Amino acid sequence: MSVSGNLQKILAELGSVQLVAVTKYAAPEQMQELLDAGYFTLGENKVQSARQKAEQYRQYPVQWHLLGHLQTNKARQAVQIFELIQSIDSEKIAAAVARAAAQINKRQKILVQVNIGREPQKSGAAPEQLGALLEYCARRPELQTLGLMALAPDLLDREQTRPYFREMKELFDCYSVQYGLEILSLGMSGDYSVAVQEGANMVRIGSKLFTGE
Numbered sequence: 001m002s003v004s005g006n007l008q009k010i011l012a013e014l015g016s017v018q019l020v021a022v023t024k025y026a027a028p029e030q031m032q033e034l035l036d037a038g039y040f041t042l043g044e045n046k047v048q049s050a051r052q053k054a055e056q057y058r059q060y061p062v063q064w065h066l067l068g069h070l071q072t073n074k075a076r077q078a079v080q081i082f083e084l085i086q087s088i089d090s091e092k093i094a095a096a097v098a099r100a101a102a103q104i105n106k107r108q109k110i111l112v113q114v115n116i117g118r119e120p121q122k123s124g125a126a127p128e129q130l131g132a133l134l135e136y137c138a139r140r141p142e143l144q145t146l147g148l149m150a151l152a153p154d155l156l157d158r159e160q161t162r163p164y165f166r167e168m169k170e171l172f173d174c175y176s177v178q179y180g181l182e183i184l185s186l187g188m189s190g191d192y193s194v195a196v197q198e199g200a201n202m203v204r205i206g207s208k209l210f211t212g213e
């Protein structure tokens with residue numbers, strides 16, 4: 001199916017759940033098809049590639065989301081490009097983003113990323129550090145913390161992701177009132193149905209959108 005066909009199908013399935021179209025592997029013609037279809041909430045996992053695409057497609061009203069790990073030396077570029085930085089995972093990076101945002105008089109929207117599978121190769125705050133990190137971000141007026149993001153471990157059986165998403169929903173419910181959290185960003189092409197069933201209200205989909213799988 002075409003990109004716009006895949007898009008319509010996914011949007012219909014998601015209903016009120018927000019879709020971030022992940023363009024990191026999209027070919028230029030696929031990018032163009034997505035933009036021609038009028039979809040402008042796009043995710044990239046590297047500052048550099050988002051910067052190139054933001055430049056290339058600057059005539060479109062794209063809202064870029066950063067999904068990958070952010071290094072402090074890229075914070076200045078990041079606040080210039082991204083509507084939402086989904087991958088804040090330490091006080092150090094939160095402080096760097098806050099400083100960079102202050103310099104351009106921006107209030108930067110962020111999500112705090114949680115390493116819900118406690119996987120050493122993945123970034124994200126440990127669940128037990130989440131409260132302290134949310135408190136730290138809440139004290140920085142240049143940051144607007146909108147919610148939480150996580151990736152489930154890459155399990156072969158998607159049903160096995162369910163407990164991780166469920167635990168994320170519990171953390172979200174635990175902190176949402178105190179910190180005014182609205183967004184729970186969980187689920188990718190392979191596991192978004194489970195994530196939505198468990199309470200995600202934002203999903204990040206790449207391969208299913210561009211290859212149908």
Ligand SMILES: *Cc1c(COP(=O)(O)O)cnc(C)c1O
Nearest residue numbers: 022045067188189204205206207
């Ligand atoms: C690449 C990526 C996605 C999308 O993955 P697909 O399997 O292609 O849907 C979602 N979230 C993050 C953090 C990613 O890096």
